[in-house]
Amino acid sequence: MSVTLVNITKIFTDQDDKSKEFTAVDSVNIEIKEGEMVTFLGPSGCGKTTTLRIISGFEKQTKGDVFIDGQLVNDLPANKRNSSMVFQSYAIFPHLTVEQNIGFGLELKGIKKSQIKNEVDAIMATMGLSALGSRQPSQLSGGQQQRVALARAIVTKPRVLLFDEPLSNLDAKLRDQMRTEIRRIQQQFGITSIYVTHDQAEAMTVSDRIMVMDKGRIQQLGTPFEIYSRPTNHFVADFIGRANFFKGMVKKIDTELTLEINQKEYRFPSFNKDVKVGKRATVVLRPEGLKIEKPNDQAFYNGVVQEAVYLGSTVEYQITVKGRTEPIVAISYNPVKEGLYRVGDQVGVSFDAVSAHVIS
Amino acid sequence: MKQRIISSWHDFIRLSKDPLLLGVILLLLISLVLFIIYPLYKVVVVSFQVDGSFSIKNFTDVMTYSNGYYLKALFNSLLMGVATAVLGTFIAYIFAYSLTRANIPGRKFFNLIATIPIISPPFIGALAVIMLFGRNGFVSATLLGMQNANVYGPRGLLFAQVLTFFPVAYITLRGVLESISPTLEDAAMDLGGNRFTIFRKVTLPLSIPGIASSMLVLFVESLADFGNPLVLAGAQFPILSVQAYLEITGMGNFAKGAALAFILLVPSVSAYLLQKYWVSKKQYVTVTGKPTQSSNDVVSPTARRLLFVVCCLIAAVIIMVYASIVWGAFAESWGNSSKLTVQNFVYVWRVGFESVLDTLAIAGLSTPLAGTIGMVIAFLVVRKRFWGRKFMEFSSLLSFALPGTVVGIGYILAFNQHPLYLTGTLLILLLNFIFRYLPVGVQGGVAVLKQIDPSIEEAAIDLGADSNKTFRKVTLPLMIPAFFSSLIFSFVRSMTAISAAIFLVSARWKLMTVQIMSQVESGRIGAAAAFSLILVAIILAAMAVIKLILRLKYHTTSSILSH
Numbered sequence: 001m002s003v004t005l006v007n008i009t010k011i012f013t014d015q016d017d018k019s020k021e022f023t024a025v026d027s028v029n030i031e032i033k034e035g036e037m038v039t040f041l042g043p044s045g046c047g048k049t050t051t052l053r054i055i056s057g058f059e060k061q062t063k064g065d066v067f068i069d070g071q072l073v074n075d076l077p078a079n080k081r082n083s084s085m086v087f088q089s090y091a092i093f094p095h096l097t098v099e100q101n102i103g104f105g106l107e108l109k110g111i112k113k114s115q116i117k118n119e120v121d122a123i124m125a126t127m128g129l130s131a132l133g134s135r136q137p138s139q140l141s142g143g144q145q146q147r148v149a150l151a152r153a154i155v156t157k158p159r160v161l162l163f164d165e166p167l168s169n170l171d172a173k174l175r176d177q178m179r180t181e182i183r184r185i186q187q188q189f190g191i192t193s194i195y196v197t198h199d200q201a202e203a204m205t206v207s208d209r210i211m212v213m214d215k216g217r218i219q220q221l222g223t224p225f226e227i228y229s230r231p232t233n234h235f236v237a238d239f240i241g242r243a244n245f246f247k248g249m250v251k252k253i254d255t256e257l258t259l260e261i262n263q264k265e266y267r268f269p270s271f272n273k274d275v276k277v278g279k280r281a282t283v284v285l286r287p288e289g290l291k292i293e294k295p296n297d298q299a300f301y302n303g304v305v306q307e308a309v310y311l312g313s314t315v316e317y318q319i320t321v322k323g324r325t326e327p328i329v330a331i332s333y334n335p336v337k338e339g340l341y342r343v344g345d346q347v348g349v350s351f352d353a354v355s356a357h358v359i360s
Numbered sequence: 361m362k363q364r365i366i367s368s369w370h371d372f373i374r375l376s377k378d379p380l381l382l383g384v385i386l387l388l389l390i391s392l393v394l395f396i397i398y399p400l401y402k403v404v405v406v407s408f409q410v411d412g413s414f415s416i417k418n419f420t421d422v423m424t425y426s427n428g429y430y431l432k433a434l435f436n437s438l439l440m441g442v443a444t445a446v447l448g449t450f451i452a453y454i455f456a457y458s459l460t461r462a463n464i465p466g467r468k469f470f471n472l473i474a475t476i477p478i479i480s481p482p483f484i485g486a487l488a489v490i491m492l493f494g495r496n497g498f499v500s501a502t503l504l505g506m507q508n509a510n511v512y513g514p515r516g517l518l519f520a521q522v523l524t525f526f527p528v529a530y531i532t533l534r535g536v537l538e539s540i541s542p543t544l545e546d547a548a549m550d551l552g553g554n555r556f557t558i559f560r561k562v563t564l565p566l567s568i569p570g571i572a573s574s575m576l577v578l579f580v581e582s583l584a585d586f587g588n589p590l591v592l593a594g595a596q597f598p599i600l601s602v603q604a605y606l607e608i609t610g611m612g613n614f615a616k617g618a619a620l621a622f623i624l625l626v627p628s629v630s631a632y633l634l635q636k637y638w639v640s641k642k643q644y645v646t647v648t649g650k651p652t653q654s655s656n657d658v659v660s661p662t663a664r665r666l667l668f669v670v671c672c673l674i675a676a677v678i679i680m681v682y683a684s685i686v687w688g689a690f691a692e693s694w695g696n697s698s699k700l701t702v703q704n705f706v707y708v709w710r711v712g713f714e715s716v717l718d719t720l721a722i723a724g725l726s727t728p729l730a731g732t733i734g735m736v737i738a739f740l741v742v743r744k745r746f747w748g749r750k751f752m753e754f755s756s757l758l759s760f761a762l763p764g765t766v767v768g769i770g771y772i773l774a775f776n777q778h779p780l781y782l783t784g785t786l787l788i789l790l791l792n793f794i795f796r797y798l799p800v801g802v803q804g805g806v807a808v809l810k811q812i813d814p815s816i817e818e819a820a821i822d823l824g825a826d827s828n829k830t831f832r833k834v835t836l837p838l839m840i841p842a843f844f845s846s847l848i849f850s851f852v853r854s855m856t857a858i859s860a861a862i863f864l865v866s867a868r869w870k871l872m873t874v875q876i877m878s879q880v881e882s883g884r885i886g887a888a889a890a891f892s893l894i895l896v897a898i899i900l901a902a903m904a905v906i907k908l909i910l911r912l913k914y915h916t917t918s919s920i921l922s923h
Binding site for chain 2: 077
């Protein structure tokens with residue numbers, strides 16, 4: 001089942017002062033294909049949760065249309081949309097047992113008791129909940145509650161599954177485990193899913209595509225690889241992972257782009273369409289794309305190690321460079337082979353043009 | 361303004377898609393206007409009217425009547441209000457502090473003792489004062505051999521009111537003290553404060569808002585009290601609520617009665633608003649992530665012993681009061697003969713059986729209705745957006761502030777003509793009880809709902825439930841503890857109500873409390889005591905039943921006296 005948003009805009013008015021307005025979602029367009037898992041990713045207040053709640057029907061958009069499976073659902077209330085949400089707080093009914101919680105949606109549909117039992121048992125087996133059927137929610141751990149919430153959402157065979165920051169209340173280890181599990185179950189059932197998070201690692205692991213949002217607008221829509229290695233703008237590059245930014249002047253564009261940085265010219269194979277000759281542009285270099293070596297004249301920059309954090313498999317360096325306020329962040333893999341530099345050492349920084357990307 | 365109207369209109373349009381919801385909201389708004397606001401409006405209109413036009417003549421008449429007799433009544437009422445507030449809060453604070461901080465032995469027992477007066481009729485204190493300190497009183501006559509001891513007047517009344525209302529203050533202050541994390545005191549001690557300094561600089565300042573709140577509540581309760589002053593005030597020490605009653609039932613002067621009621625209303629409502637909108641916002645919340653362990657060492661051994669003795673004394677007084685009621689109920693003739701007998705109960709059975717049935721019927725009918733309506737209002741107020749929401753919350757809680765006398769006068773003024781002629785009917789008593797004891801349910805329901813994450817209800821909607829099913833299957837079950845505690849409260853209040861009900865009873869519908877009152881007035885102390893005992897027994901039985909239902913059916917053992 002596909003989900004399509006056309007020009008979705010949501011403006012909130014202040015409850016006390018009705019003249020104050022706030023645009024939470026601004027002209028969002030996206031087409032989510034059947035069986036696809038798309039993540040809405042962005043900082044808090046970027047409009048991702050509001051967009052999700054508009055799809056579920058809990059919020060009504062100010063402008064625009066929502067289509068589920070080609071059907072216009074603008075006027076369909078939340079209880080008739082046949083979408084299922086997994087809530088941040090899990091929203092397990094505290095007065096019902098695990099089985100009753102999972103069977104709640106089926107019961108509302110008026111399905112026969114025996115069939116409900118079969119379906120609930122089946123989903124509990126898939127989710128590893130079989131032993132917990134008669135438990136009260138208060139007797140469950142965070143991870144188990146999460147599974148119950150997911151089972152309850154899936155068992156009704158919804159047209160679309162919605163996740164509202166489902167893992168933010170779990171500890172780090174369980175979070176890693178659950179996100180792979182969510183992805184496995186989503187693929188096993190092939191349910192079109194939308195996943196809201198502010199955690200980029202989570203977005204990277206579970207998604208087919210990521211929609212990066214900021215200030216209510218889509219900043220970039222693409223696969224995890226595209227988002228990370230080919231960011232469309234400064235916000236995306238900065239928000240996803242860590243990045244070093246170097247400003248320069250665009251000299252020439254052919255199959256590659258020639259940028260002048262620090263009175264030297266460099267050629268980059270990857271660049272955005274909106275970069276123009278004669279205009280300023282910024283090259284984005286991830287820490288792992290930089291190489292630390294002995295200081296030399298061919299180096300991109302020469303500087304001094306300000307901080308070195310040794311993590312065993314990697315070393316993280318912060319290097320101060322003359323003429324730059326921000327230190328350059330670089331990660332060196334296999335320090336045994338590459339050599340270890342200490343704080344105060346003079347070093348040279350160079351890069352591999354393939355791992356760089358130029359934005360305007 | 362225009363924006364506001366437009367957004368209200370949008371709210372309305374949205375609601376009209378859910379006709380059941382809209383209908384319920386409209387019905388409730390109309391009922392609140394009719395049975396809470398309209399009687400109040402009638403009191404104001406009648407008191408400010410002479411011969412159909414606006415006048416303050418009723419007030420000037422009342423104030424100059426009999427050399428300022430009513431002025432004195434106003435002064436006395438305010439004086440009693442302040443005295444009860446201060447003394448009641450002081451005793452309650454000692455009690456609450458001892459129980460939450462001093463780690464004295466027998467805390468469960470003391471807690472039980474302090475909550476007993478809540479479930480007994482409000483004039484038990486007055487009855488006990490007469491039995492203990494009156495002309496034939498156990499303490500005054502038997503123990504001290506005094507002749508003609510006079511308990512009528514301010515001292516006896518103060519004793520009765522403090523006894524009756526200090527539990528309310530105790531429950532408030534206990535809550536406040538419990539919410540102050542003991543680690544704050546540990547921290548202060550760690551920083552080198554001695555125990556008394558810690559109390560002065562940390563514990564006391566943190567409980568100031570609670571103390572202020574408790575004083576205002578006691579002030580309102582004392583002003584509104586009717587049963588105790590009717591028995592104990594006497595002609596030399598007039599009290600406003602009693603005088604308003606006498607003006608109406610004794611002299612049939614509705615305009616003057618309404619004027620007195622209005623005068624009574626002003627300080628009550630002011631104190632209530634002050635408490636609700638100012639003091640309660642000043643409450644400190646000491647947030648801590650985990651339940652905190654404390655050494656509980658903020659009270660020195662000497663102070664602990666002292667507090668224990670004080671608590672024992674307070675408990676002894678309360679026990680003495682109730683013991684005297686029990687004893688009086690079985691005594692052949694209080695103060696004259698110490699022979700035990702059941703003749704008082706036989707007498708009560710003969711003259712009062714009908715009133716027992718009536719009272720049970722009225723309380724039994726009004727209680728579930730008040731509880732249910734309270735839950736529905738709480739749900740609407742917390743979870744829905746609609747025009748009139750603020751009004752619904754305010755008016756449904758307003759009864760807290762309204763002295764029963766004012767409400768009673770309002771009801772007879774409002775419902776004595778067509779199309780709303782209800783005087784003397786069962787319906788007027790039911791409506792009065794439902795809307796008077798609504799606030800507890802509303803308040804309890806609101807508190808519970810604010811703790812329930814809205815996403816729990818959204819989850820139900822998401823899974824296909826409409827608003828009706830969501831309320832019935834998810835919200836209501838979660839509100840069950842609040843619902844039952846409001847049931848208990850409104851049952852207790854309905855059984856023990858007198859101030860408003862005394863205006864509404866008739867030959868056909870009698871209330872036990874009113875009957876007890878008339879026994880007291882005609883000097884049949886033993887019968888009144890026996891009657892009171894039966895009343896308390898019924899209440900205890902009802903509470904036991906409700907608790908049993910809760911335990912068996914819902915597996916909760918929530919503290920139902922915590923309101």
